[in-house]
Structure formats: structure tokens, C-alpha cells
Amino acid sequence: MRLLTTPFDLVTGLSGDVEPIRRNLSEMAGMYADQAAFDAMVAGGDPLVYEFYDLGVPSDAGEIAFGTSITYPGKVGAEYFMTKGHFHSILETAEVYYCLSGEGQMMMENPEGDWKSVEMSAGTAVYVPARYAHRSINTSATEPLVTFFAFRGDAGHDYGTIEEKGYRNLLVERDGQPVTIENPKWGADPETA
């Protein structure tokens, strides 16, 4: 910052002006249920799973951090490509996502175990209430899932909780449809599970 205007393509989500942060599959060790499929895909090219923007808005309660998030189509075994997902470091802060293109779900869970996963497609605004971890999941076989997001500048990202325990639920494809199942590894150390 402080860029007063920043371009983000309405379909691809990409900005010509700023470099995104890219997450290849190898950076998501332990997050997918099918370890053999994960290992094979990493060895076979380590695909780009998602990218997003951090414009460097100051970490202050009066600021609003924003940008786009692009999750690419793909699966690891039966499980759809997704973001790592995170809580906010300041747990009591919400976030809003507005879906610009694609099809998917926003999976949310709070520390007490309440969870919900809501569908989104182009034109859906999704409200992530305070206290809920959130993860974007792309259920399309062909199109990126692109969202515009906004949250309080000082909210921060707590990735560690999800990296350690995982999500309580996973979204997998069965008979061509997305189905939520319990995460068999939930709560275990993902590096040894």
C-alpha cells in the first residue's frame, strides 16, 4: 500500500499490477486424505493449487485487507483442490467473500466443532462469521474458483491450527457430486498420520 486502485480481472481474478502468493500442492503436506495420490501428484509436477493477493494493507483495526483468491480445478484422489484454510489470529473477526467466477464451497468450522459448508458460484456473497476457520474448495472440473475477499486489517492468519489438526470434514467427489465426509485424520499430527 497505499494503492488507491488495484485491478483484479473479473473472471481470472488475476492482477496485472501485483504478484500473487502461490501455493503448490507440495506446500499442503498432510492436508489431503489420500497420501498416495498426493505423493504421486507432487512427484508428477507439483501443480499450482491456489493463489491469492496480499496487498500489504497495514495491520490495523481501522484498515480493510482485501484481494482475490483463485483456487484451480483438480482433485487429489477424490478430494477437491482447496485452500489451506485458516482461522483469524484475532478470532472474533469475520470475513466476506464474493464469488466472481467458478463453482465451489466455503467450508467453515469453529473451535467448538460447529461447522457448515455453503455452496457458491458467480454472484454469491459468503459471510464467514467471527470464530470460523474458512477454506475455499473448487468443485468444478474445469473452471477456477475466483473470489474477492475483505477482512479487518489486523485480523491476521492462524494457519497452524488447521495444519496441526486438519479440518473436521472433507469434501470429496462421489458419483460426480460433492459429498462431505468426516476427516479420518482429524486431530492427528498430519506428518505421522
Next chain:
Amino acid sequence: MRLLTTPFDLVTGLSGDVEPIRRNLSEMAGMYADQAAFDAMVAGGDPLVYEFYDLGVPSDAGEIAFGTSITYPGKVGAEYFMTKGHFHSILETAEVYYCLSGEGQMMMENPEGDWKSVEMSAGTAVYVPARYAHRSINTSATEPLVTFFAFRGDAGHDYGTIEEKGYRNLLVERDGQPVTIENPKWGADPETA
């Protein structure tokens, strides 16, 4: 609230689920420079100038208020259709707008008199820094200006300052182009100026 998902059309900005707040021209008395043109347009049908959504997100610092704003094409004399514009009641809070369709400008000014007006079109994210009043202005002759906005849930709207003093600058059309000029009525009581 609490709707976890809310639809907003990516082109029109309209939601099928929620009623927008509508502002017809008659509700903007004193805000346009050309009083005779204003009076004639109000008498001639009182056109809808803009509409926006208030989803009722709780007024809490951990929440994010969001929705769309739609400013229709039109002019009052040489001055483009625009929103009333407002400061946040909590002045030290920012806001982000993401333009979904149309062409226009976001005009901003702070209490100390610093101002800037930035162009936006589909795919432009505009950051309104803390302390800046902000007004959307539609410079297209034919298309609505549609934005998705997000700000802190407790930020609040201070419309009164602008209603009393006006903006320091106006955006008018000259030779087919938008031009910023000083507001001849700035600081005066708009009801008697």
C-alpha cells in the same frame, strides 16, 4: 443477518433475496450545483439515482458490513448522478469497493481538505482510506455503475457533514469528458445557498 450466502448479480448488482435502499433525486436536495435543473427533474418524475444494500450485519467491530451499490446513469445539468457520500461515524475506518460493471469515479475527501477522485471500471478495486468521505459517481451515459463494498460492522454512516457542507469538488461533464471543479456552494447551508 445472519444469511451466510446472499446473491448479488455480477452485472446489475441486484439481489433477488433482499430489498435495497433506494434514493430518488428528491432525497438529495442541495447536493447538485444546478438547482433549476434539479427542480425540473424532480418535478418531471424524480428519477431513481442509486440504490444499495444494508444486510443488517451487527454493528460490532468484529463484523464486516457488505453489499452492492448501484448508481444509475444520468446528469443534473452538467453534473453526473452520484451517491450522497458519507464519512464513517468512526472516522478512522477504511472501506473497500470492487467495481463489477460500469464506469465512474470514487471521490474522496478528508476533514482537513485533502481530496482525490479515482477512476473505476469493471475489475477495479478502490481503497477508501480511513478518514475519507466517499461518493460514487457514474460517468457513463448508458450503464449503471455497480460496486461491491465492505467495511467494519461498527463504522457507521455520517451523512450529516456532507449534507451540511457539501463536497469540496464536483464532477461535471465538459466537452463529453468528466472534469473536476470546485463546488461553488461548499461550506454553505445547501437549503439557502
